[in-house]
Amino acid sequence: MGREYTTFCARRAPYGLFLGATAFSALAAVLVLASFPSALFAAQMSPDQKILHVLSRLTYGPAPGDVERVRDMGVAAFIAEQLEPDAIPQSKALAARLEALPTTRLGAVELFREYGPTLDKAGGLGPSQVLAARDRAGVVSREAVEARLLRAVADPAQLRELLTDFWYNHFNVDAGKGLARIWAGAYEREAIRPYVLGRFLDLLAATAMHPAMLIALDNWRNVAPRGEAAAQPSAGPAAQEPPHGDDRRDGAPAEGDARGIDTTYAATLLSVHTLGQATAFSADDVTALARVFTGWRIGAPRSETDKNGFVFDQTAHDPTDKTFLGATIQGGGMAEGAAALRFLAAHEATARHVCRRLAAFFLAGEPSPGLTDRLSGVFVQSGGEIRAVLAALFSDAEFFDEKRYGAGFKSPLRHVVSAVRATGAMPDDPTPLADVLARMGAPLFHCPDPAGYALAPSGPPTARDMAARVVFSADLVSGRLPLWTGRPVGLAPTALLAALGRTTASHASQTTGAKAPEKAASAGKKAAKAAAARATGRDDPGLDAAAILAGPDFVRY
Amino acid sequence: MNRRHFLHALALLAAASACPGAAVAARRREKKPTGKESPPQADAPEKTPPPGPARLVVVFLRGGVDALSVLPPFENDFYRLARPTTALAPPGRPGGAVPLADGLGLHPALADLVQDYKAGRLAFVQGVGLPEVVRDHVTAQKIMEAGLGGAAALAGGRVDGWLNRLALELAPRPTGKKAPPDTTVRAVFATPRRPLILFGKVGSLNLPPGRFVSPVDAATLPDVTELDASLAKAYGAKGVPPALARVFREGVSFRRSRLAALAREMSASQGGDPPVSLFPELAGRLAAQMVRRPELSLAFLAFGGFDSHVRQGAGAGRLAEALGHTAKGLGVLAEGLAPVMERTVVVVVSEFGRTLGENGTGGTDNGHGGLLWLMGGPVVGGRVYGQPPGLAGRRLYREHLLPVTMDYRQPLSAILRGHLGLSAEAAARVFPGFSPDTSLDGLVRGRPDAADSPSS
Missing domain, CATH: 3.40.720.10 (Alkaline Phosphatase, subunit A)
Incomplete structure (x- = not known):
């Protein structure tokens, strides 16, 4: 079995060696292709629009000085820089802040040892132990949230941060489910972050084997029914550490209950992670794939392939041959799963599905079929190199189509992070933003839908979300939201507009007409307003920071 | 102040009919100033013997x-x-x-x-x-x-x-x-x-x-109300997609009706006390x-x-x-x-x-x-x-x-x-x-x- 696994790993090296070559050839091909259809498209953006466009699409939103920096270095150079995040010097201030979050340096196994439920003396595990462990694990959730928000706000490798959000949602794990609560952050660090610009198959393999995913989509309980499993002397129950699939069943996941095929992971793998369209596979394919993944579980390591909490449990695996998407997968232990993942990663429908989602995320809207075709061509040619696909996307005429400029609606996370970035001040404590996101309907790490949040909303936010954004802006500007111990200078309206690359004049033209009728208000009302303005820390009633951060131009990007 | 005391007395009289002993209380109360830290009355049994x-x-x-x-x-x-x-x-x-x-x-x-x-x-x-x-x-x-x-x-x-x-x-x-x-x-x-x-x-x-x-202002968000007013104009401006403008208005009325409901609830929660x-x-x-x-x-x-x-x-x-x-x-x-x-x-x-x-x-x-x-x-x-x-x-x-x-x-x-x-x-x-x-x-x-x- 170990040998089979190494073959799965060994494929990485050749791809790595040819990475540069494939990426370049793909890029060249796309540039040639792109020159034709561009004529069919409407006008391109102006140079100034292009600057703001790459800042709003390749970052969470401009911070003070970003517009000038991109103008100096050029749009193409900025895109190239963001596509190579490892070469971007890390911010020292950010590194120091991340250093102060010790649980974000722990792996999945260490986290379980430190913060998982501990058995009582009798070896039992009652609800009280589970509850106590959950409270103890509060620091893990908080630090994971803090790390993600700090990076989103302050990491200069912004494209990597956006992609982390994208891929986390593509391979969504709901931290509200059982032990995933302590592993959501580790999942992001171990299974998502290292591969966001790498090879799609690596993402697929890393997420499939991560304990957080095994919990979130119930594959830890996906076992071959008795009699079908490989009949070999059992080396003891597979899951030594009780995994707690779900809070509702906390404390009582009897081994006996778990006997059976669970198709949750297989179904999500096909319909969300890879093929996408429901027409590309049948219910039989789902069951066959679920059988392939029987025995992919959680526990103490028993062989060299078992690492980081992942265990391949031979006794729970269905060793029969399976027919999957018309092909036969020979019964062969863990290699079956590896083969299935390779097959899916190379599938044409996967290329289209993944490329369409990536393009929609960066275009903030549905891509044209032609663009999806061009990108999936790159995907297939490059062997699923995400960097190559993105390079093609960012050099495509459609990316700079005038119609795409400022036409997207920000997701809650993008809205909140872009507001904080615009101030230019790193929050002393970003955790208050977590509950703000929850009220906008998108709590970090807690999307119960396996398909993740809609990252490129096709329409404006809901009324409730919109109301929450206005309150967020008022709370942020007034200092009620205690992100900073002192009031950052970047919150001054003029500073905000400068950071956002908008002139005060253009903003005023939009709101002055609006301000006129207010002058008719009675003197008493005006005095009260001035007092309120002082109380909320607004320095200039005509130019209101809160109105900028909740305005129609800020909700879009 | 006088008017208030008069009302007090009226209320006490009304209460007295329902609750025996209230009238006595009223008479005693009228005599004594209603300070926050009222000194013991001369006729009150001060220094009550310990257990009581x-x-x-x-x-x-x-x-x-x-x-x-x-x-x-x-x-x-x-x-x-x-x-x-x-x-x-x-x-x-x-x-x-x-x-x-x-x-x-x-x-x-x-x-x-x-x-x-x-x-x-x-x-x-x-x-x-x-x-x-x-x-x-x-x-x-x-x-x-x-x-x-x-x-x-x-x-x-x-x-x-x-x-x-x-x-x-x-x-x-x-x-x-x-x-x-x-x-x-x-x-x-x-x-x-x-x-x-x-x-x-x-x-x-x-x-x-x-x-x-x-207090009647317990269910108000003064600065948000003010912000809503200035945003309403920005969202009503030309160039803002109608769908976005509509959602903004819906958000405002969502908050307004929520606050009104909360105001009613908060006042009811007081139970007249x-x-x-x-x-x-x-x-x-x-x-x-x-x-x-x-x-x-x-x-x-x-x-x-x-x-x-x-x-x-x-x-x-x-x-x-x-x-x-x-x-x-x-x-x-x-x-x-x-x-x-x-x-x-x-x-x-x-x-x-x-x-x-x-x-x-x-x-x-x-x-x-x-x-x-x-x-x-x-x-x-x-x-x-x-x-x-x-x-x-x-x-x-x-x-x-x-x-x-x-x-x-x-x-x-x-x-x-x-x-x-x-x-x-x-x-x-x-x-x-x-x-x-x-x-x-x-x-x-x-x-x-x-x-x-x-x-x-």
Whole structure:
């Protein structure tokens, strides 16, 4: 079995060696292709629009000085820089802040040892132990949230941060489910972050084997029914550490209950992670794939392939041959799963599905079929190199189509992070933003839908979300939201507009007409307003920071 | 001032017809100035001989007090995650909590109570509440005042209050068949109308709170309203997609209708009782009355203003103000009752606690598990009883309700038995259908003479 696994790993090296070559050839091909259809498209953006466009699409939103920096270095150079995040010097201030979050340096196994439920003396595990462990694990959730928000706000490798959000949602794990609560952050660090610009198959393999995913989509309980499993002397129950699939069943996941095929992971793998369209596979394919993944579980390591909490449990695996998407997968232990993942990663429908989602995320809207075709061509040619696909996307005429400029609606996370970035001040404590996101309907790490949040909303936010954004802006500007111990200078309206690359004049033209009728208000009302303005820390009633951060131009990007 | 006193007198006359003894109170009250720290009257029986009867003062804070603000678990990570604008800062920061015990602090507005806690005269019981989830103020208050276990028990026609049943238990049993019935008035209340907790056969004395005006701005977001107005113009401008403009308007009206509903709810939660800003004044008057009339062994106060749905605030803000009045009121009460405080238990209750997470208007919503405060000489204080509420992630994102780990009648039964000397049977008659366990037996110190108390 170990040998089979190494073959799965060994494929990485050749791809790595040819990475540069494939990426370049793909890029060249796309540039040639792109020159034709561009004529069919409407006008391109102006140079100034292009600057703001790459800042709003390749970052969470401009911070003070970003517009000038991109103008100096050029749009193409900025895109190239963001596509190579490892070469971007890390911010020292950010590194120091991340250093102060010790649980974000722990792996999945260490986290379980430190913060998982501990058995009582009798070896039992009652609800009280589970509850106590959950409270103890509060620091893990908080630090994971803090790390993600700090990076989103302050990491200069912004494209990597956006992609982390994208891929986390593509391979969504709901931290509200059982032990995933302590592993959501580790999942992001171990299974998502290292591969966001790498090879799609690596993402697929890393997420499939991560304990957080095994919990979130119930594959830890996906076992071959008795009699079908490989009949070999059992080396003891597979899951030594009780995994707690779900809070509702906390404390009582009897081994006996778990006997059976669970198709949750297989179904999500096909319909969300890879093929996408429901027409590309049948219910039989789902069951066959679920059988392939029987025995992919959680526990103490028993062989060299078992690492980081992942265990391949031979006794729970269905060793029969399976027919999957018309092909036969020979019964062969863990290699079956590896083969299935390779097959899916190379599938044409996967290329289209993944490329369409990536393009929609960066275009903030549905891509044209032609663009999806061009990108999936790159995907297939490059062997699923995400960097190559993105390079093609960012050099495509459609990316700079005038119609795409400022036409997207920000997701809650993008809205909140872009507001904080615009101030230019790193929050002393970003955790208050977590509950703000929850009220906008998108709590970090807690999307119960396996398909993740809609990252490129096709329409404006809901009324409730919109109301929450206005309150967020008022709370942020007034200092009620205690992100900073002192009031950052970047919150001054003029500073905000400068950071956002908008002139005060253009903003005023939009709101002055609006301000006129207010002058008719009675003197008493005006005095009260001035007092309120002082109380909320607004320095200039005509130019209101809160109105900028909740305005129609800020909700879009 | 004169007009106010005149109205007082009128109200007292009206009350007197319903409550025996009220007229007496009115006459006495008119003579004495209503200062917050009123000096003992010359004709009052000052320096009451030490033991005296055991007394119980029940203070009902209406609206659902936020337990997590009274006793902020400032070290808890989930607390900080759940409460972006209403979490108390750790001790030492501006507006930070006052350290109390083991990761728990006290709200800075309650800082005056720390000395009582340290001196062992103040205790808290965590995770207290109704045995079933009732998130409607009026129903929850009714259940709690009737001393029942749930809304179903309210359905059975007329209900009486547990303080009324307690007064009956405190009355001596008639010795012979011909003995005249005991008509001693043992209970006093300082609310405009007789509260449900005193409904029943027993007579009670009213100490009318006089005219009061409840604050009307509790459900407003002044700066957001102003922001909405200026944004309305920006969203109405040319070039803004109509769908976006429409969503903005919907958001505004969503918030407006939400605030209007909250305003109605917050005013209903007050139950017609005075705002908590009157606590110090009424506490002073009540204490004076109780010291003057030793037979008044039971007292009831109720105040509104804790339904903090909107801009609850943290170290400062609406809840901080309400808690400040509470601390002051309790201080005045303890001072006024000083001669008898050794034999008095003051218990502060609320119909429920609040949600763990915040809502969209800077406040918290009606929750479940809450807090019970105890003050007085017999209290074995300086401790926090009960289980700390688990704040874990699932609660934070999905459920929001803190659990009730102890029936509210549990600590009350412990007081009835330990402090007022009721037998188990008598306590069971006060809280029918509830059988307490022994977990809170050490909550109050019994006195040797407690055994002499009238009930068997």
